[in-house]
Every structure is written in C-alpha cells, then in structure tokens.
Amino acid sequence: MSTTKNPPVTKNMDVTVEIIGIGHSGEGVGRINGYTLFIKGALPGEKVRAKVIKVKKNYGYGKLLDIVEKSESRTEAPCDIYNQCGGCQLQHMEYSAQLEWKRQRVINNLERIGKLVVVGEDVNLEGHLDADQSDREKLNENKGKQLNTNLPLSNGITALPTLGMDNPWNYRNKAQVPIGEHEGGLVGGFYAQGSHRIIDMDICLIQHDLNNDVIREVKNIAQQLEILAYDEVSHKGLLRHVVVKIAFHTNELMVVLVTNGERLPKQEQFITKIRDKFSQVVSICQNINTKKTNVIFGDQTRTLWGKEVIYDYIGDVKFAISARSFYQVNPVQTKILYEKALEYAGLTGEETVIDAYCGIGTISLFLAQKAKKVYGVEIVKEAIEDAKINAELNGMSNVEFEVGKAEEVIPKWKDQGIEADVIVVDPPRKGCDETLLQTIIAMKPKRVVYVSCDSATLARDLRILEDGGFKTEQVQPVDMFPHTVHVECVGYLVYQGID
Numbered sequence: 001m002s003t004t005k006n007p008p009v010t011k012n013m014d015v016t017v018e019i020i021g022i023g024h025s026g027e028g029v030g031r032i033n034g035y036t037l038f039i040k041g042a043l044p045g046e047k048v049r050a051k052v053i054k055v056k057k058n059y060g061y062g063k064l065l066d067i068v069e070k071s072e073s074r075t076e077a078p079c080d081i082y083n084q085c086g087g088c089q090l091q092h093m094e095y096s097a098q099l100e101w102k103r104q105r106v107i108n109n110l111e112r113i114g115k116l117v118v119v120g121e122d123v124n125l126e127g128h129l130d131a132d133q134s135d136r137e138k139l140n141e142n143k144g145k146q147l148n149t150n151l152p153l154s155n156g157i158t159a160l161p162t163l164g165m166d167n168p169w170n171y172r173n174k175a176q177v178p179i180g181e182h183e184g185g186l187v188g189g190f191y192a193q194g195s196h197r198i199i200d201m202d203i204c205l206i207q208h209d210l211n212n213d214v215i216r217e218v219k220n221i222a223q224q225l226e227i228l229a230y231d232e233v234s235h236k237g238l239l240r241h242v243v244v245k246i247a248f249h250t251n252e253l254m255v256v257l258v259t260n261g262e263r264l265p266k267q268e269q270f271i272t273k274i275r276d277k278f279s280q281v282v283s284i285c286q287n288i289n290t291k292k293t294n295v296i297f298g299d300q301t302r303t304l305w306g307k308e309v310i311y312d313y314i315g316d317v318k319f320a321i322s323a324r325s326f327y328q329v330n331p332v333q334t335k336i337l338y339e340k341a342l343e344y345a346g347l348t349g350e351e352t353v354i355d356a357y358c359g360i361g362t363i364s365l366f367l368a369q370k371a372k373k374v375y376g377v378e379i380v381k382e383a384i385e386d387a388k389i390n391a392e393l394n395g396m397s398n399v400e401f402e403v404g405k406a407e408e409v410i411p412k413w414k415d416q417g418i419e420a421d422v423i424v425v426d427p428p429r430k431g432c433d434e435t436l437l438q439t440i441i442a443m444k445p446k447r448v449v450y451v452s453c454d455s456a457t458l459a460r461d462l463r464i465l466e467d468g469g470f471k472t473e474q475v476q477p478v479d480m481f482p483h484t485v486h487v488e489c490v491g492y493l494v495y496q497g498i499d
C-alpha cells in the first residue's frame with residue numbers, strides 16, 4: 001500500500017491517468033503515483049483525462065473528461081437513463097468482459113483475503129489491486145479485526161468461468177417503483193442519484209417487458225383517476241409505490257399498490273382498468289404503509305382482486321409468492337445457481353442436509369428432491385412460514401424448518417444428535433457468523449456448499465473452514481445481476497481432516 005503523505009493531486013486539477021481496475025460501484029480505478037482516483041465511466045485498460053473533483057487522504061474522485069485510449073471492452077450503454085439511474089453500473093462494458101471481471105474479482109479476493117491458491121486458466125491479478133484493497137478495508141470494518149496473514153496456503157482451487165446469461169436483458173421478475181408528482185403529473189421511476197427526487201422512467205432494460213408495461217399503465221390509470229401521488233416531505237398524497245411481480249414460468253402477474261392510507265378511491269375502476277389491459281394479472285393487492293419511512297412495505301396487505309399469491313417454478317419445485325415474500329429476482333440464473341449447488345451437494349438420496357440462511361426454503365426444497373432429509377434455518381419468521389407452505393405445496397415431507405439464528409439453531413441441532421452429510425450456507429453480504437463456522441468444523445460434514453453474494457466475506461470464511469480441515473475444491477461464479485457490479489458464486493468444499 002502506498003505511504004504517500006500528501007495526495008499528488010489537488011481539486012480541479014486536470015489529470016491523465018491509466019485505469020487499472022473497477023471499484024465497488026463500477027467506477028474505473030486509476031493510479032497516480034500510488035494514489036487512487038475513482039473515475040465513473042472509465043474502464044480498465046483505458047487512458048483517460050479527468051478533472052479531480054474530490055480529494056481525500058488515501059483516494060479521490062475524478063470526473064471523466066476524455067477517453068485518450070479506449071478499451072476494447074467498451075460499448076455504448078443501450079439504456080437512455082443509464083447515467084442518471086445508477087441501478088446498473090456496467091452497461092458500458094461488453095457483457096463478456098463483465099463476466100471475466102466478475103470471475104477475476106472472486107479470484108482476487110480468494111487469493112488476497114483468504115490466502116488461498118487459485119489454479120487454472122489465465123489467472124491474472126493485474127489491475128485489480130485497488131478494488132480488492134477496498135474489499136479488505138470493508139471486511140476489517142465489519143470484523144473489527146485484522147485477518148491473520150501468515151496462514152498456510154490451500155493446494156489450489158479451480159475458479160470456473162462465470163456462468164452468464166445468453167440474453168442478459170429483461171431478466172428481473174420484480175419491479176418496485178416509487179411514485180411522485182412532477183409539474184402536476186404523476187411520475188414513477190427511480191430516485192435521482194444522491195437524492196429523493198423521483199425521475200420518471202418509461203422502460204428499464206433489465207426488467208421483464210411485461211413489468212415495464214404494467215408499471216407504465218398503472219401510472220396512466222392512477223393519473224386518469226386522479227389518484228394523488230405520495231409526497232414524502234409533506235407526508236400527504238396516497239400512492240407511494242407500485243410493485244409488479246411476474247412468475248416467469250406461469251406468466252402470472254401480481255400488482256401491489258402501496259398506499260399511505262386505507263381507502264383507495266375509485267378502487268373498482270382501478271381494478272377493472274388493470275384487468276382490461278393485462279389478462280396475465282391474476283392478483284391485485286394493496287399494501288398500507290402510513291409510516292414516515294424509506295421502507296417500501298407496511299405491515300398490512302389486502303387482496304383487492306384475484307389471488308393472494310402467484311405461483312412460479314424453479315426447475316420442478318413450485319413456489320407461492322405473496323406481495324411481501326422474498327423471491328430471487330433473476331429466476332433463470334437462480335435455477336443455474338441452484339443446479340450448481342445441487343451438483344456440489346452430491347446427493348444420492350441417502351443424505352441429511354442442513355440449509356443455513358434458507359429464506360423461503362428455495363435451496364432446501366430444491367435439494368430435498370434428492371436428499372433423505374433437509375433441515376432449513378432462517379432468522380425471518382415470515383420467510384419460514386412461506387418455506388413451510390412451499391414444502392406442503394410440493395408434497396415434500398422430508399424437510400423441516402426452524403426460525404432462528406443459524407449460529408444458535410445449528411449448534412442446538414448438533415447437541416440433539418443431528419448429523420449432516422452436507423451443509424449449505426447462503427448468508428447475507430456480511431458472511432457467516434464465526435460460531436456457525438466453528439460448529440460446521442465440529443460437525444465435520446462430508447461437503448460444504450457455500451453460496452455467496454460477497455466474495456470478500458466468502459474468502460474470509462473459506463480460510464476459517466480450511467483451517468478447520470476443509471478443502472475448497474471449486475468456486476463457480478454465476479451472474480445473477482448482469483450489468484451491475486454484484487457477483488454471486490458457489491464454493492464447493494470437502495472435509496479432509498487436519499493432518
């Protein structure tokens with residue numbers, strides 16, 4: 001790391017800089033005499049001219065002025081509102097390059113944070129230093145302690161090429177759009193970056209087409225019926241958010257109107273107009289949220305018309321999705337991710353499996369098709385209720401779900417004598433609790449399958465598991481969120497014991 005005392009740049013300075021990596025929010029990472037400058041819109045391999053707009057002690061920000069040398073991976077972002085929205089960060093990079101970058105980021109974190117050795121094809125760490133450095137800083141903030149860096153090395157992990165989408169557009173099954181007013185008209189789209197001003201959006205390229213169509217039409221109908229948009233400053237007005245969910249396999253649609261109050265004027269007209277336009281809509285719900293909050297949903301939901309839930313499938317497993325239940329947003333890639341988890345679990349029908357951080361039981365049920373018994377644990381009570389409903393829906397009696405913290409429930413299961421052949425974990429970004437990792441080590445399952453949405457915490461946790469006798473064989477990145485910086489991956493570990 002650089003020990004430069006004074007930054008080599010000052011505010012408003014015009015600099016020419018080579019870009020060597022991509023930062024957390026998709027910005028290009030440039031280096032000037034060891035000093036890091038984040039430049040939005042610049043890509044690795046480019047030389048750009050930028051104006052310094054913010055200078056901090058160890059890093060700063062620049063505004064892209066000119067591309068002096070262009071990356072071969074640069075492409076025109078197809079979305080009209082790409083620069084204002086912020087929902088996608090990598091549209092200006094060819095999709096194949098995005099996939100390669102995602103794999104590289106995983107490799108980098110495994111090597112630098114986990115002190116693990118990654119073997120195989122064209123592992124190239126050049127240019128990923130700074131992004132990686134910020135991953136490590138974040139990790140240390142989380143943990144409040146430094147990682148031990150004098151650890152033995154693993155004998156080699158295969159990091160497979162990222163599994164991408166054939167068509168990386170229109171992949172989202174859920175749209176949730178804040179509604180507001182602008183010059184007397186009703187608008188709905190997204191918050192302008194760094195503010196709560198709502199910018200109207202006609203189309204989002206990563207949404208399913210029907211979600212876009214429904215959102216557009218619901219805005220029109222609300223305008224025609226003179227329904228007032230909610231204003232978060234005055235806390236007046238009615239319509240706060242429109243949420244649309246589509247089940248990719250059944251094409252069933254649910255519309256949820258989130259309102260600041262119980263009464264929805266002209267409710268019947270609203271319903272009829274939506275139904276007239278979209279035969280696929282099978283459920284129209286109202287969620288009431290009268291709180292002054294950024295949280296989208298309130299506690300009370302009622303069905304205005306049709307069914308309470310829509311049904312979707314991941315592979316052969318059926319799921320009921322209610323207005324508020326969590327469901328993976330990219331169903332195509334979810335299936336690919338779960339198939340990988342299933343392959344790594346190596347099930348023959350005889351195994352006992354634990355699924356930690358199970359959510360609504362999606363992975364649990366997917367694995368229950370091939371396992372003798374699956375135990376799922378999850379902290380959110382409503383998610384476990386959904387999980388139980390879904391188990392019943394599929395006639396699966398070999399699954400049990402419990403509400404609680406994985407790090408408390410699994411040690412209890414162990415004390416009760418439950419032995420697991422396979423343990424699957426799918427924790428939130430902060431990774432697994434250390435107590436849980438120590439319990440896994442003590443339980444010695446034959447295999448651990450680690451589904452991760454943050455490769456920095458994955459790397460930290462793999463190191464702990466390796467020290468406890470597991471060996472990481474493979475890591476498979478899966479692109480769940482094309483055109484964004486999010487990287488999802490599955491790790492496969494086997495128990496080897498400690499020599």
Ligand code: SAH
Pocket residue numbers: 328356357358359360361362363377378379380383404405406407426427428433
């Ligand atoms: N496996 C699920 C969801 C994974 S998201 C799926 O594929 O859909 C991570 C989940 O972990 C969330 O549902 C979150 O509520 C839950 N969670 C967070 N902390 C937890 C803890 N300490 N113990 C158990 N579950 C936890």
